[in-house]
Every structure is written in C-alpha cells, then in structure tokens.
Amino acid sequence: MFIVVFAYFIAGIFEVQKEVPGLLTQLTKNIPTKILDRNGNVVSEIFQKRTSTLRLKDYPEDMVSILLNIEDQKFFSHSGIDYFAILRAITKNIITFRYKQGASTITQQLARIIIDDRRKSITRKIREAQLAFALESILSKEEILETYMNHVYLGHGAFGFGEGIKFYFRKNPQELSREEILLLASLPSAPNKYSPLKNPEDSYKRILSILSMFRNRGIYPGLQKEKFLSIYHSFSTRSPNETVFGVREDIAPYVTEHVRNILSQIEGDKNIYESGGYTVETTLDRNMQEMIGPMVRSYLAKSVRSGKIQKRLIRKTPDTVEERSIKQLFSDVSLSNELLWEADFTESDKENGIQAAVVCVEPKTGQILFLHGGEEFNSKNQFNRAIQMRRQTGSSIKAVLYASAIDSGVIQAGTKILDAPLYYRGGGGKEWSPDNLGGTYDGEISLRTALIKSKNTAAVQVAEKLGYYGIETYFTKYFFPDPEEKKHRFRGDLSLALGTLEISPLEMASAFTSFMNEGNVKKPYLIKKISNARGITIYQANELDEFKLKLPKDRQVIRPDTAEVMISLLKDSGRASGVRNGGYTGEVVGKTGTTNDYKDAWFVGARPELSMSIWIGYDNPKYGMGSSGLGGALAAPLWGEIVERIDRNQFIVKQKFPVPIHAKPHRICLLTGKDAGPQCTATSSELFLSEYPPDGICTEDHKNPNLENRDLMKNLY
Known part of the structure; x- marks a missing residue:
C-alpha cells in the first residue's frame, strides 16, 4: 500500500509540473498597473488588489535573513518539504489531540498561495506538497523566495513585502530598521491576528516570542524591545481599519482614467484588473503633474470666494443642440457604469460646479507634459474636459485666424484696419453686427493693436479678406485634416473669426505649438509604450488614435516665417493678457478668449518648451460666470500662476525665444x-x-x- 500511495504521489507531482506555468501566470492577476512619467517615476496605479512587484535584490539582506529564520530556516537546503519539521508538528498535534502546529516551508506556503485554499485538510496538504516539489523542480530557490515575498498576505489589503513596507511604514525597503523588518516578518503566519494596528498586544507577544527564539540561536542580539515600543506608539495614532485602498495616492486621476480607457481598447474583453501588471510609460512630468490638481482646486475656490466667478443663469429655454450633445457626451464617457449627471440640467444642480481644464504640450514633440480635466476628480466628476470637451473658443482662435491670413499674404504685420461698427446682411434679410467687448471702437488701428485689444470687428475683416476658401484651407490644416471630422465640425461663416467653432483645450494647446515649431504641429500624445506583465510590448505611441482627433503624425500648417511673425505679434498680446496677475513676469506668446454671456474663459499661451491651454467655465452652457468671467481675468492669471511655479522650481529647462531667421x-x-x-x-x-x-x-x-x-x-x- 505504501508503494502504491508513493507512486500515486509521485505521479501527481509530474502532473502538477505541467500546470505550474499556468498557475504562476495566475499570480500575475491583480498586480497593480503602474503609470510612469517620462523619467520612470510612478504617477499612479490601477488596481483592485495591491501586490508587490519588487525583485529579490530590492529587499534588504536583513529582511531575507530574518524572514528565513522565522519561517523556514532550512529553505536553501531542503527540497520543498522539511521532514523533521513535519514529524515534530505531527507529534505535537497528536499529543494535543488537535491541529495546533503546522510545518510548512516557504515553498509550501507559496504553493498554498497559488492553490488559494486555506482549509486544514489532508487532501489540501497532499496537493500542496506535490506543488511544492513541482515548484522546486522548475524554479530556482531565489525565484521561489522572490515570488513568495511578493505575494504573501500581510494584512490590511497588502500582498507582498513591497506593499507591506509602504503601508505599515511608508518607506523604501532600504530605509527600514531591523526592528521594522522583524515586525513585518512576524505577519505571514497570521496577518490579521498579529496586525500591529488591529491587535498590538498579540503582535507584541509574537515579537517577544521571536526575540526569545533569536536569543536561543545567538542571532541578532542588537534588537531592542524599546525600539519596538516606539514603533507601536506610532501605530497607535492610525485607524485599525485602515487599508492600502485608504492611502491610495493618485496625482493624475484624469490621466489614470484615460489610460484605463486605452488599456480597455487594446485588451478588448480582457479584465485589465485581473490580468494586471501592465507598465504604462507616459510623456508626463511627475513634478508638474503633481502640482496641477491642487493649484486648480485652490484657484477656483479662491475665485468663487472673491466673487470673481458668479454663477449666472443665462436663459430658461429648451436645450440647444449643443447642450443636448454635451449631455449625450457625458453619458457616453460614464466610467463607473452609472450616470455622472442627472437627466436634465437644473438651476439647483449643485454637483455641476465651476470647472477648469488644463493641458500642456511640448511643441517640438507633441508630448503632453501634464493634464487635468476638471475642478476635482471624484465619482461624480470624471469627465475629462481637457481632451473630451469641445467648447467655443472666443478670441483665442484669433491667433490661428491671423496666422492663416498672414501666411496667405492677404494681410501683413503692418496692415491697417478700420475698427468701426460693421453690418452684414445674411439670408432672409437678417443683419449681423459683430461687437467689440465693451462696445468701443478706435478707428484705424494696426494689426498688432487689433490683436492686443482683441478687436472683433478687425477679426471679422481679416476673415473676410482671407475668404471662405482660405478659412477652409487653413482650418482644415490646423484642426480638421480628416474629411469626416471636417464634415461634422467645420462651418465657414464669418462668425468663426470670433471663436464660434467648438474646439477642445488639447486641440488649442496643440495649435499654438505651430508658432514654436516653425509652423509644424506634431500630433499630441501621452502614452509612449505599454508592456504587459510578461514584459511584452502591446502598444507603442500613435498605434491608436489616442485622443480620437484623426490627425497625421505631423503637419505643416503655416510657413516658418509666418510663425516668426506671429511670435512677434502674440508676445504683445500675451504681455497684455493678464498672466502678470498670476505672478508670471516672463515672455509668452498668448491669446485670451471669452465667449458670449461669459460662458467660457480661455487663455492659450506658449513658450519654446511648452504650450498650455486653460479653459474655465460651467459644464452646463445655460450658466455664465458673470461680468468678471473674462479670459484675461480668470484663465490668464491661472496660466501665470502655473508657469511661475514651474519656473521657480525649475521643473523644465526654460528656453529662449528663437531669433527670427526666415521673416x-x-x-x-x-x-x-x-x-x-x-x-x-x-x-x-x-x-x-x-x-x-x-x-x-x-x-x-x-x-x-x-x-x-x-x-x-x-x-x-
């Protein structure tokens, strides 16, 4: 009978060996997906379960040594099972007539983690032993130990010592003291019972027992009880119910949602949480991205408190086509399988507060340096206005219009324009008269003055000189090179000169890169590369239409000399924009924008190393921000605050504006x-x-x- 049972056991080992690769693959499920910035720094993670991903060499030597002395002293000499320990445990259990002591090696514990069966049964122990032998025959000792240390449960939602270190001590592995290491190593046998947060008394008894064992073995004599008491004192200020999810940090939540959507597109029906372990390399700069969210929230709150932003109901009429489309878009981008908004906008809708969108692009590459899509990301505010929203741009579009007209030769920098009331007769005998903000007119003025003062009458005359064909040609280059996109979004009437086309903040930031890049616009992108848990590249930049803009990789929209002329003109426009009120004192090529009824406040500004677009307004176009809701009063100062902070902290190498060589x-x-x-x-x-x-x-x-x-x-x- 012994021979038959032994043969059956050995046959089981060979059978299990075939399953090991698949079983190990299962362990990669739920490993956090890491989103990295351009320098390899972690920006955020996507996970439902926190699992460590460190290499064995990343852990301190003392951690490995202390863990082995506690859990499996003969790890490097046994073949997966410690027979003497089993005999000792059996004797103990027989004497006490109950299952009091186990004898699992680290290899057996890893087998138990893989099997995911905690029942105390002979069948499970046999299966566990077979898998332990199979693991020892396929993996090296170091691979077994590393896999175990990355997947053993340490309580409070932390799987693996890497996550345990972050949760319990909020340190890097190499910063741990021996006392902290020992406390962590005391957890695998019963993480809930010995949790220093939930059960500090039981945890301390476990520590004393380990210290006594170490004394008997003559190892680690320098460990002191007093240091442990100090550690427990620090834990006393934390909640016993705290988990890794409670300390989840995401400095770029709108980016995280964007990455989640792209992963879902790439992987189709695959559950990206279960598959897990993706590494997403982005173009972001962590330092700049980290500061944007708090700055936007603080700025909007301050503007509301001071009365600079005052919510004003513009009209109580049936929804326009624009409003219905916005509602539909909000429904389409629901990220939690629940409605983000009520079915109808109402005056009492408190969830729909003042919002802002900020996006910054590197002109020479099209890489997005940072992005923020709203006032504050939460379950009811996940709509990414920086990339998913299109709004009328107001006068900020005049930079594109003037560049188009100069490039075509219909106007020059020295052109004189008559700033006076204009009347246009349209179809059905209806008249249209573009008004200047404030209702003032200055007579004959220069093109530079018209741009600085954002004269609507001048812009309409420039559009008239450019003509429908010219407008269509250049706006096609800038925004709608795809015929279908152009068909749906472009219209060529003169009101286009005043910013009546709906454009996204990302598209505006990208358009202004043309002035910094000799008239060339690079397709904007945020994701450089995605690798799966096995290190296989599953996505490279621009393999998908990341932002659904239907753009070529690069396009020449204006000539290099036109770009130089526009830099000269827009420097004065930027200087007069209001960025100084945000503390910025440097040069900027920029243009403000304000739409009717103060519904949208824009500022788009660029320097050789960055092009940033800012929009502020309410999602519901029935509301305006009051008479102070101007692009120069709201959006430009925020642009100034952000870039001043970037310069002060030297987050990016500031470049000088180029000396004109073409114009x-x-x-x-x-x-x-x-x-x-x-x-x-x-x-x-x-x-x-x-x-x-x-x-x-x-x-x-x-x-x-x-x-x-x-x-x-x-x-x-």
Whole structure:
C-alpha cells in the first residue's frame, strides 16, 4: 500500500509540473498597473488588489535573513518539504489531540498561495506538497523566495513585502530598521491576528516570542524591545481599519482614467484588473503633474470666494443642440457604469460646479507634459474636459485666424484696419453686427493693436479678406485634416473669426505649438509604450488614435516665417493678457478668449518648451460666470500662476525665444503701415514674409495738419 500511495504521489507531482506555468501566470492577476512619467517615476496605479512587484535584490539582506529564520530556516537546503519539521508538528498535534502546529516551508506556503485554499485538510496538504516539489523542480530557490515575498498576505489589503513596507511604514525597503523588518516578518503566519494596528498586544507577544527564539540561536542580539515600543506608539495614532485602498495616492486621476480607457481598447474583453501588471510609460512630468490638481482646486475656490466667478443663469429655454450633445457626451464617457449627471440640467444642480481644464504640450514633440480635466476628480466628476470637451473658443482662435491670413499674404504685420461698427446682411434679410467687448471702437488701428485689444470687428475683416476658401484651407490644416471630422465640425461663416467653432483645450494647446515649431504641429500624445506583465510590448505611441482627433503624425500648417511673425505679434498680446496677475513676469506668446454671456474663459499661451491651454467655465452652457468671467481675468492669471511655479522650481529647462531667421524685418510708418519714409516720425520694426513686404514706401508729409486728424474715426464711435 505504501508503494502504491508513493507512486500515486509521485505521479501527481509530474502532473502538477505541467500546470505550474499556468498557475504562476495566475499570480500575475491583480498586480497593480503602474503609470510612469517620462523619467520612470510612478504617477499612479490601477488596481483592485495591491501586490508587490519588487525583485529579490530590492529587499534588504536583513529582511531575507530574518524572514528565513522565522519561517523556514532550512529553505536553501531542503527540497520543498522539511521532514523533521513535519514529524515534530505531527507529534505535537497528536499529543494535543488537535491541529495546533503546522510545518510548512516557504515553498509550501507559496504553493498554498497559488492553490488559494486555506482549509486544514489532508487532501489540501497532499496537493500542496506535490506543488511544492513541482515548484522546486522548475524554479530556482531565489525565484521561489522572490515570488513568495511578493505575494504573501500581510494584512490590511497588502500582498507582498513591497506593499507591506509602504503601508505599515511608508518607506523604501532600504530605509527600514531591523526592528521594522522583524515586525513585518512576524505577519505571514497570521496577518490579521498579529496586525500591529488591529491587535498590538498579540503582535507584541509574537515579537517577544521571536526575540526569545533569536536569543536561543545567538542571532541578532542588537534588537531592542524599546525600539519596538516606539514603533507601536506610532501605530497607535492610525485607524485599525485602515487599508492600502485608504492611502491610495493618485496625482493624475484624469490621466489614470484615460489610460484605463486605452488599456480597455487594446485588451478588448480582457479584465485589465485581473490580468494586471501592465507598465504604462507616459510623456508626463511627475513634478508638474503633481502640482496641477491642487493649484486648480485652490484657484477656483479662491475665485468663487472673491466673487470673481458668479454663477449666472443665462436663459430658461429648451436645450440647444449643443447642450443636448454635451449631455449625450457625458453619458457616453460614464466610467463607473452609472450616470455622472442627472437627466436634465437644473438651476439647483449643485454637483455641476465651476470647472477648469488644463493641458500642456511640448511643441517640438507633441508630448503632453501634464493634464487635468476638471475642478476635482471624484465619482461624480470624471469627465475629462481637457481632451473630451469641445467648447467655443472666443478670441483665442484669433491667433490661428491671423496666422492663416498672414501666411496667405492677404494681410501683413503692418496692415491697417478700420475698427468701426460693421453690418452684414445674411439670408432672409437678417443683419449681423459683430461687437467689440465693451462696445468701443478706435478707428484705424494696426494689426498688432487689433490683436492686443482683441478687436472683433478687425477679426471679422481679416476673415473676410482671407475668404471662405482660405478659412477652409487653413482650418482644415490646423484642426480638421480628416474629411469626416471636417464634415461634422467645420462651418465657414464669418462668425468663426470670433471663436464660434467648438474646439477642445488639447486641440488649442496643440495649435499654438505651430508658432514654436516653425509652423509644424506634431500630433499630441501621452502614452509612449505599454508592456504587459510578461514584459511584452502591446502598444507603442500613435498605434491608436489616442485622443480620437484623426490627425497625421505631423503637419505643416503655416510657413516658418509666418510663425516668426506671429511670435512677434502674440508676445504683445500675451504681455497684455493678464498672466502678470498670476505672478508670471516672463515672455509668452498668448491669446485670451471669452465667449458670449461669459460662458467660457480661455487663455492659450506658449513658450519654446511648452504650450498650455486653460479653459474655465460651467459644464452646463445655460450658466455664465458673470461680468468678471473674462479670459484675461480668470484663465490668464491661472496660466501665470502655473508657469511661475514651474519656473521657480525649475521643473523644465526654460528656453529662449528663437531669433527670427526666415521673416524679414522692416522699419514701418505707424500711421500708414508702409516702409518708413524720411518724413515719418512714428515708426516701429515689424517682421514680414519675404514674398509680401510692406506696400511701398510712405510718402506722406506727416507735418501736414490734415494728417493730425487721422484719429477722427476714434471720435465718431
């Protein structure tokens, strides 16, 4: 009978050996997916269960030694089972007539973890022993020990010593003292019973028992009871019900949700939590990303308290097409299989507070440096406004419009424009008259002044000069190179000059990179690479349409010399924008934007190393922010605060604006916009495209008294 049972046992080992690779694969389930920044720093994790992923070499030598002395002193000499320990345990259990003592080696404990069966039965012990022998025949001792240390349960939701170290001590492994190591090593046999948070008395008795054992063996004589008491004192301030989920840290929650969506697209029906262990390499900068969320929350709260933002109901009319589409989009992006919003927007909807979207792109590469999609991420506020929302841009689109017109040659930097009331007759005899903010008109002004003062009348005239075909050509390059996308989103009427097209904050930040990159726009992306738990690459940058923008990898939207002209013009626009109110004192190429009824406040600003778009407003377009809800009063100061903090902490290498090498400088007459003549007293230098120089030399006699009345138009309006 012994021979038959032994043969059956051995046959079982060979059978189990075939199952080991699959069983080990099961262990990778629920391993956290790590989202890394561009420097390899962890930004956040996606998990339902915290499992350690450290290598054996990452653990301190003392941790390995202390653990083996407690759990399996003969680990490196036995073949998976300690027969003497089994005999000792059997004798003890017979004497006491109950199951009082086990004799599991670390290999057996790993087998038990893999089998996931905690019942005290002979059948389980046989299966456990067979798997232990199989593991020893396939894996090295080091691999067994590493796998065990990464998966053994240590209480409070922490699986593995790596997670236990973070949860109990919030340190790196190499920073642990021997006393802290011993306390952790005391947990595997009964993690709940010996938890220093739940049962400090039982935990301390366990520690004293281990210290007595170490004394008898003559090892680690320097361990002191007093140091343990200090550790327990620190634990006394923490809740006994605390878990790893309670200390979950996510400095980029909107990014995490974006990554979760991309993983779901790549893996299809596979449960990304169960498969787990993905490594997602991103373009983010952790230092900058970490500061954005708190800054946005603080800034919005301060703006509401000060009265700068005042929620104003604009109208009580049936939903527009825009509002219905926004509601539908909110429903489509539900990330928790529950509605994020009520079926209808109402005046009393307190969940729909003031929101902000911030996204920053590196011009030379298209890489996203940081991203934040709302006021604060929570179960009712997961809509990522930075990439999923499209809103009217107001005057911020004028930078694109002016660049298009200059590139086509219909206007130049020295062009003079009449700022006066305009009337356009549309279909059905309806008139349309674009108004300037504040209702003021300045008569004949320069293109630079029109951009600085954000004159709507000037922008409409520029659009008129560019013409429908020109508008379509350039806006197609900038935003809608895909025909289907263009068909759904583009319309070529003159109101486009005032920012009536719906564009996302990411698209605006990307558009402004053209000025910093010689007219070239790189396709924006955030995810560089995704590897699965086995280290196999399952995604490389741009293999998917990450943001569903339907864009080519790069595209030339304007000429390099046009980009230089726009830098010159937009520097003054940026200087006058309001970024100074946020503490920023450097140069910026930027443009503010405000939509009707103060529903949207924008500022898009760029430097050689970054292009950042900021939007502030309410999700529900029935609400505005009051008369202070201007792009220059709300969005620009936040841009200034963020970049000032970036510069102060030197999070990014600040680059100088390039010296123009393509555009040609001309000394022009400020009154006529032509090349300055000998009679011109008021002149300035402007950049021009080589094919489109100023329209001749100014020949007017500026001493003529009649010319002193050139400001007559100002007085008329």
